[in-house]
Amino acid sequence: MMNTSTSSARGEDQSTEAELTDDWLFLSTASAGPEVLTVSGAEAVDRGKLKSKLVSAWNSVKYVWPLKQKSKFSKSSPVVMLGKSYKLRDQGKRECFRCSFASLLWLTYRRGFAPLVGCALTTDSGWGCVLRTGQMLLARGLMLHLLPPDWTWSVCHHVVKDDMDLESLKEGRKKLHRALSLGSLPSRPMEATHRRVVSWFTDTPEAPFGIHQLVDLGRSSGKKAGDWYGPSVVAHIIRKAVAASAALPNLVVYVAQDCTVYLEDVRRLCQGPSPESWKSVIILVPVRLGGQDLNASYITCVKNLLALKCCIGIIGGKPKHSLFFVGFQGDHLLYLDPHYCQPTVDTAKGNFPLESFHCKYPRKMSFSRMDPSCTIGFYARSQMDFKSLCTAVSESLSSPGSLHVRRDVPHVHICRGTRSSGRHQ
Known part of the structure; x- marks a missing residue:
């Protein structure tokens, strides 16, 4: 059993941070996967629904208790998150960090959706965490693709308390509706885009990036609902999902093979019918940063x-426990956790609630607990950006302490030529 006791709180002004224990236990894939039943018909469906409810309840109980405990952030060292640095000693910067974090899409386990193909599962609780972190990675790319780079959710402070506990849905919705009605006209198109992106990840068979579509696309990789999906497999599922979506004709996904990005392959993928046309690209690089555990020499690279x-x-994340890493402070990673199981939201309604798709509770964990198997994501809007x-x-990667100084283990390459030609430079 993992230790769930918290360390004693220290003053925020101290440079040495006390890491709260956030290593709560969730159901493993083995215990949460689909059972082989010899019964049929309604009895099998009822058992599947009962199991889904039990798994959801178990994971939610194990998640909610630590959720109420805040990770401590030091004021003496900056928080770095997705290309931006925030000095928490400055109140304005601290509020910018809070708002930026709360604007990230938080995609978690859900329950009560239509049964997944080939089974009676109505929740992904206990097995779908890598699919959910993959959704969050893709969602970040889509928000950069469709909204200004500095966009933040204008009403995040109205819906989520400063202590980072979600308000009641009734009170939150009232504030949300009031804030939207008072919002500036330029913000309304961006809010509509925000809602459209969220709806693409809803848990219905029609959603282009919902759990039903991702599970269906995973079948070509030998995966089914209830299986464990690794970061590399999910990268290819994301590529297929974007390629199959008619909503994003000017966006493609490139998945690096053997930790190598081939420039000519990317050019061919992004080049449009005319020389001046160029599709935006999300680049996914599956890597392994060590053997059984994270090699400490990679920490600088991950930070960079x-x-x-x-x-x-x-x-x-941790073994069999996927997380979405978005930044760091000192020796700790900053992440969003998909393991909280929430009810499915009907996004077909025009003004569906957004509260459950955002989280203003930053969590931290030590770099030493990071699983070495991961997928790194990048986005480039234009050819110049690429x-x-x-x-x-x-x-x-060439800075001291990063991947290129390690020649005895795999590292990321950016090479000319194509994968088929094997040309390197």
């Missing part, structure tokens, strides 16, 4: 990458 504006996050991305990533 999360400090890049082109980085859209990392699908990682060139800048390549330069920035190469410089980050």
